[in-house]
Amino acid sequence: MSDAPIRKVLILGGGTAGWMTAAALAKVLNAERTEVVLVESEQIGTIGVGEATIPPILTFNAMLGIDERAFMRATKATFKLGIEFRGWTRPGDRYIHPFGTFGLDIEAIKFHQVWLKFRDHAGPIEDFNLAAVAARQGRFALPDPDPAKVLSSLKYAFHFDASLYARFLRTYAEARGVTRIEDKVGDVTLRREDGFIQSVTLEDGRVIEADLFIDCTGFRALLIGGALGGAYHDWSHWLPNDRAVAIPCDTGGDGLTPYTRATADTAGWRWRIPLQHRTGNGYVYSSAHIGDDDALAALVAGLDGPPRAEPNFLRFQAGRRDQAWIKNCVAIGLSSGFLEPLESTSIHLIQAGITKLLALFPDCGFDPVEIAEYNRLTAQQIDQVRDFIILHYKATERADTPYWDQVRTMAIPDSLRRKIELFAGRGRLFPSDFDLFGESSWVAVLLGQGIVPRKHDALVDALPEVALVQRLTRLSAVIAEAARAMPTHEAFIARYCAASDLARAPA
Numbered sequence: 389m390s391d392a393p394i395r396k397v398l399i400l401g402g403g404t405a406g407w408m409t410a411a412a413l414a415k416v417l418n419a420e421r422t423e424v425v426l427v428e429s430e431q432i433g434t435i436g437v438g439e440a441t442i443p444p445i446l447t448f449n450a451m452l453g454i455d456e457r458a459f460m461r462a463t464k465a466t467f468k469l470g471i472e473f474r475g476w477t478r479p480g481d482r483y484i485h486p487f488g489t490f491g492l493d494i495e496a497i498k499f500h501q502v503w504l505k506f507r508d509h510a511g512p513i514e515d516f517n518l519a520a521v522a523a524r525q526g527r528f529a530l531p532d533p534d535p536a537k538v539l540s541s542l543k544y545a546f547h548f549d550a551s552l553y554a555r556f557l558r559t560y561a562e563a564r565g566v567t568r569i570e571d572k573v574g575d576v577t578l579r580r581e582d583g584f585i586q587s588v589t590l591e592d593g594r595v596i597e598a599d600l601f602i603d604c605t606g607f608r609a610l611l612i613g614g615a616l617g618g619a620y621h622d623w624s625h626w627l628p629n630d631r632a633v634a635i636p637c638d639t640g641g642d643g644l645t646p647y648t649r650a651t652a653d654t655a656g657w658r659w660r661i662p663l664q665h666r667t668g669n670g671y672v673y674s675s676a677h678i679g680d681d682d683a684l685a686a687l688v689a690g691l692d693g694p695p696r697a698e699p700n701f702l703r704f705q706a707g708r709r710d711q712a713w714i715k716n717c718v719a720i721g722l723s724s725g726f727l728e729p730l731e732s733t734s735i736h737l738i739q740a741g742i743t744k745l746l747a748l749f750p751d752c753g754f755d756p757v758e759i760a761e762y763n764r765l766t767a768q769q770i771d772q773v774r775d776f777i778i779l780h781y782k783a784t785e786r787a788d789t790p791y792w793d794q795v796r797t798m799a800i801p802d803s804l805r806r807k808i809e810l811f812a813g814r815g816r817l818f819p820s821d822f823d824l825f826g827e828s829s830w831v832a833v834l835l836g837q838g839i840v841p842r843k844h845d846a847l848v849d850a851l852p853e854v855a856l857v858q859r860l861t862r863l864s865a866v867i868a869e870a871a872r873a874m875p876t877h878e879a880f881i882a883r884y885c886a887a888s889d890l891a892r893a894p895a
């Protein structure tokens with residue numbers, strides 16, 4: 389087994405995954421010691437969607453040392469405090485899955501258990517999360533660094549133009565020594581002795597060798613699927629949506645909401661993501677239940693303003709690679725698997741792949757134990773996200789279309805079934821290690837989707853009732869007050885990070 393260092397990394401693909409990986413490697417590796425090359429093909433292009441993120445992206449940007457205002461101006465970004473779900477339990481209902489936590493735990497007793505006991509008088513649980521209250525009022529402010537202030541509890545992420553983010557990271561990576569090659573890869577050559585990837589051949593005839601290959605070729609999965617034949621677990625029996633149509637429009641309607649909106653429709657759901665210069669929209673649907681023309685018509689009917697581009701139709705299959713790392717090839721991004729963007733998790737899973745790759749960065753010996761660990765952690769992370777997404781479909785009262793009837797009555801993974809049953813009893817939750825979605829996220833979606841526990845934790849009954857009720861009243865008042873003191877999201881953006889070249893219709 390060789391312990392020679394990795395001298396050359398080839399990233400194949402220049403979408404969000406490719407440039408996030410390139411930027412991170414450029415930051416961490418010594419360019420004198422390890423060369424990083426990225427090959428992308430404008431002829432093939434990128435998927436061109438993916439606009440909503442979750443809070444850990446702040447850690448990624450901070451790791452790169454990116455200035456938040458510069459990044460937001462460059463990507464025409466807005467702030468995101470959570471996701472509003474409309475019509476998921478039954479037509480007409482709505483709830484927010486906010487970032488951050490609900491209330492404050494009392495020692496071993498979880499806040500939601502206290503809320504459960506007094507829920508008839510305490511008001512909606514959303515009143516106990518600052519992000520949810522601010523989102524409802526269309527307000528935003530940065531978290532306060534003082535942990536004594538309620539504003540310190542605010543968590544946020546971004547909506548941004550993903551192609552501008554990739555461009556931003558490209559500038560970052562190239563400035564730190566990453567070489568970009570514009571061409572299409574035709575052939576992949578494997579080493580005869582061990583089946584490792586030796587080189588790729590470009591259409592212009594150039595042969596590029598490397599020690600480590602990162603497959604960021606999107607759904608094509610040219611290396612991990614094509615050359616190495618990696619197996620794919622198909623999850624379409626749980627997540628039947630296999631198409632999407634995306635279309636941006638002028639800003640209108642509710643304007644720059646500091647949240648993503650996910651509206652359930654007859655055979656899937658529609659997203660609405662406001663950016664500074666336009667609003668991104670899409671309909672994610674099951675082709676077995678609705679045709680492309682009808683999906684497009686439903687999407688267009690719900691737009692806030694005139695469309696800004698031709699519709700972009702996309703096809704996919706929910707699932708993941710059996711192994712995201714095979715021999716000297718690591719798949720990051722869509723090549724490693726796909727879950728629909730209901731909880732905005734794909735860009736995060738790219739980040740998680742990069743973080744694990746850096747933590748287990750190999751030498752030319754490619755230790756099988758470390759590769760197995762990468763694959764185990766990757767599978768665990770994506771399987772947990774899968775369960776969280778399936779929850780939105782399974783926990784519904786909707787039976788108004790064949791689609792909703794199918795997902796409401798389908799069999800679900802045992803891991804999710806156990807979680808739902810445990811919560812439905814006494815509101816118990818035990819998020820596992822590496823679960824991207826913590827307790828508050830599960831509470832938000834389980835309650836939001838109509839699963840209200842039959843009883844609360846008996847430990848709550850040991851606490852004095854009057855003091856608890858006073859505590860709840862004070863907490864929701866403090867949160868309401870903090871939200872009211874924030875500027876509107878629109879005003880905050882205008883002051884903090886307005887892009888210089890906005891061509892936005894007035895809200």
Ligand SMILES: Cc1cc2nc3c(=O)[nH]c(=O)nc-3n(C[C@H](O)[C@H](O)[C@H](O)COP(=O)(O)OP(=O)(O)OC[C@H]3O[C@@H](n4cnc5c(N)ncnc54)[C@H](O)[C@@H]3O)c2cc1C
Nearest residue numbers: 401402403404405435438439440573606721722729734735
């Ligand atoms: C409908 C939809 C909505 C989404 N919304 C969100 C969202 O809101 N939030 C979120 O986090 N994620 C979202 N995603 C996922 C997100 O779009 C992707 O995770 C992200 O864009 C990363 O894509 P990628 O870089 O893996 O692939 P791509 O963008 O497809 O890039 C592939 C790259 O590989 C190159 N390539 C391919 N073959 C070759 C070849 N032979 N030679 C050379 N180059 C090649 C292409 O040119 C391109 O540069 C969404 C996805 C879909 C389908």
